[in-house]
Amino acid sequence: MARITAGVACSHIPALGVAVDFDKTEEAYWKPAFAGFDWTRAWEKEEKPDVIILVFNDHATAFDMKFIPTFAIGCAESFTPADEGWGPRQVPVVQGHPDLAWHIAQSCILDEFDMTIINEMEVDHGLTVPLSMMFGKVDAWPVRVIPLAVNVVTYPPPSGNRCWALGEAIAKAVASFPEDLNVQVWGTGGMSHQLQGPRAGLINKEWDNRFLDQLVGSTDALRHIPHIEYLRETGSEGIEMVMWLIMRGAMGKTTEMLHRHYHVPASNTAVGHIVLRPVAESDAVPANDAQGVAA
Template sequence: MARITAGVGSSHVPLLGVASDFGKDSDDYFGPIFNGYEWTRVWELAEKPDVVILVFNDHASAFDMKIIPTFAIGCGEQYKPADEGWGPRQVPDVEGHADLAWHIAQSLILDEFDMTIINEMDVDHGLTVPLSMMFGKPDKWPCKVVPLAVNVVTYPPPSGNRCWALGEAIRKAVESFPEDLNVQVWGTGGMSHQLQGPRAGLINREWDNRFIDGLIGSSDALRHIPHLEYLRETGSEGIEMVMWLIMRGAMGKTTRLLHRHYHVPCSNTAIGHLVLRPDNGEGLDMTGSDFAAAAE
C-alpha cells in the first residue's frame, strides 16, 4: 500500500531559482535563506521519497485566461521546465508517476472533486523552485512528481476548507493505491506578499508565523480562514497559502513538527518552510548519526 509519510510547506519565490541557477545561494543575501533548507536537503536524502505530490500554482505558463481550472492534476509521464520569458530553467525534466496520478484522479472525481486532468504541460517556478530548494542541483530529480495545480491567481480561488478537504481525499486515494510507495505531499506558495498597488511589499511576520503554528498539531482552525482575511492581512498574493492546507489535510488528524524556517526578506516577500510528519508513528525522525550517514 502506498503511504503518505511527510508533508513539506515552502515558498516558491522565483528569485530563489535564479539564485540557485547562478550560484548565488551562499552569498550574504541568499545564504541565510538556503541555509534554512539544509536540514531538509539532508533529511530528504535519508527519506528517499518515491513520489512527491507537489501542490503549486501556475503563473500563466500552462494556463491563461482561456482556461482557468480550480484544481488540475498532471497525469503525464514527463514535464519540461517552462519558458517564463527568459528561457527555461536549466534543471532536469520532471518525471511523472502516471499510474498513481490517474488513480488519484479517479478517486478524487468519485469523491466529487471535479478535477481537470492534464496530460501535457510545462511547469514553471511554482513547481521547479521547491524541487531545487529540497534537492539541490542533481542531474536527475531523485523522485517522481505528481503536479497538482490550484487556481490562486484569478478570482474566485477555492476556499481553505475546500483545499483541506481535497488533501483529506488525496490521502484516501494514496492509501488505496496497491503499490508500495513512499509518498510526500508538498504545499507551496506564499507567504504574505503583495506585488502591486499601494501595499506592494507588504509582509506580515506575525500572521505568517501564526499560520505556520496552526499547521502543527491537531487543530483544523486554518481551514476556516475566509478569503477576506488573507487579503487584508497577507496581501493580494497571500492567498497562495491555501495550497499549504491541501498538504495539511493530507497529513491526517495530527502532525508533529520536524523542521521550521522563516526568513525576511527574499525579494519583496518572506520565506516560509516547514516539514511535518503525520503523527501516526510512521517514519523515523533523524538523529545526528542519521544526518552523518545521509550526508555521506
Template structure:
C-alpha cells in the same frame, strides 16, 4: 500499499530559483535563506521518497485567463520546465508517475471533486523552485512527481476548507493505491507578499508565524480563514497559502513538526518552510 510519510511546505519565490541558477546561494543576501533548508536536504536524502504529490500554482505559464481550472492533476510521463518569458530554468525535466496520477484522478472524481486532467503540462517556478530547494542541482530529480495545480491567481480561488477536504481525499486515494510507495505531499507558495499596488512589498510576520503555528497546533482554525482575511493580512498573493492546507489535510489529524524555517525578505516576499510527519 502506498503510504504518506511526510508533508513539506515551502515558498516558491522565483528569485530563489534565479539565485540558484546564477550561483548566488552563498552571497550575503541569500545565504541565510538557503541555510534554513540544509536540514531538509539532509533529511530527505535519508527519507528517499518515491513520489511527491506537489501542490503548486501556475503563473500564467501553462494556463492563461482563457482557461483557469480550479484543480488540475498532471498525468503525463514527463513535465518540461516552462518558458516564463526569459527561457526555461536550467533544471531537469520532471518525471511523472502516471499510474498514481490516474489513480488519484479516478479516486478524487468519484469522491466528487471536479479535477481537470492534464496529459501535457509545462511546469514553472511554482513547482521547480521547491524541488531545487530540497534537492539542489542534480542531473536528474531523484523523485517522481505528480503535479497538482491550484488556481490562486484568478478570483475566486478555492476556500481553505475546500483545499483541506481535497487533502483528505488525496490521503484516501494514496492509501488505496496498491503499489508499495513512499509518498510525500508538498504544499507550496506564500507566505505573505504583495507584488503590486500601494501595498507592494507587504510582509506580515505575525500572521505568517501564527499560520505556521496553527498548521501544527490548530489546523481546523486555518480552514475557516476567508479570502478577505488573506488579502488584508497577507497581501494579494498571500492566498497561495491555501495550498499548504491541501498538504496538511493529507496528513491526518495530528502531526509532529520536524523542522521549521522563516526568513524575510526574499525579493519582496516572506519565505516559510515546515516539515511535518503524520502518525505512523
C-alpha cells in the same frame, strides 16, 4: 500499500531559483534564506521518497484566461520546464507517475472533486523552485512528481476548507493504491507578499508565524480562514497559502513538526518552510485549543 509519510511546505519565490541557477546561494543576501533548507536537503536524502504530490500554482504559463481550472492534476509521463520569458530554467525534466496520478484523479472524482486531468503541461517556477530548494542542483530529480495545480491567480480561488478536504481525499486515494510507495505531499507558495499596488512589499511576520504554528498539532482552524483575511493580512499574493492546506489535510488529524524555517526578506517576500509528519491516532497528543489566526 502506498503511504503518505510526510508533508512539506515552502515558498516558491522565483528569485530563489535564480539564486540557485547562478550560484548565488552563499552570497550574504541569500545565505540566510537558503540555510533553513540545509536540514531538509539532508533529511530528504535519508527519507528517499518515491513520489511527491506537489501542489503549486501556474503563473500564466500552462493556463491563461482562456482556461482556468480550479484543481488540475498532471497525469503525464514527464513535464518540461517552461520558458517564463527569459528561457526555461536549466533544471531536469520532471518525471511523473502516471499510474498513481490517474488513481488519485479517479478516486477524487468519485469523491465528488471535479479534477481537471492534464496529459501535457509545461511547469514553471511554482513547481521547479521547491524541487531546487529541497534537492539543490542535480542532473536528475531523485523522485517522481505528480503536479497538482490550483487556481490562486484569478477570482474565485478555492476556499481553505475545500483545499483541506481535497488533501483528505488525496490521502484516501494514496492509501488505496496497491503499490508500495513512499509518498510525500508538498504545499508551495506564499507566505505573505504583495507584488503590486500601494501595498507592494507587504510582509506580515506575525500572521505568517501564527499560520506556521497552527499547521502543527490537531487544530483545524486554518481551514476556516476567509479569503478576505488572506487579502487583508498577507497581501494579494498571500492567498497562495491555501495550497499549504491541501498538504495539511493529507496529513490526517494530527501532525508533529520536524523542521521549520522563516526568513525575510527574499525579493520582497517572506520565505516560509515547514516539514510535518502525520501522527497515528494511537500516538496523538490531546488537541491544542488554538483559535483563529488573526486577531
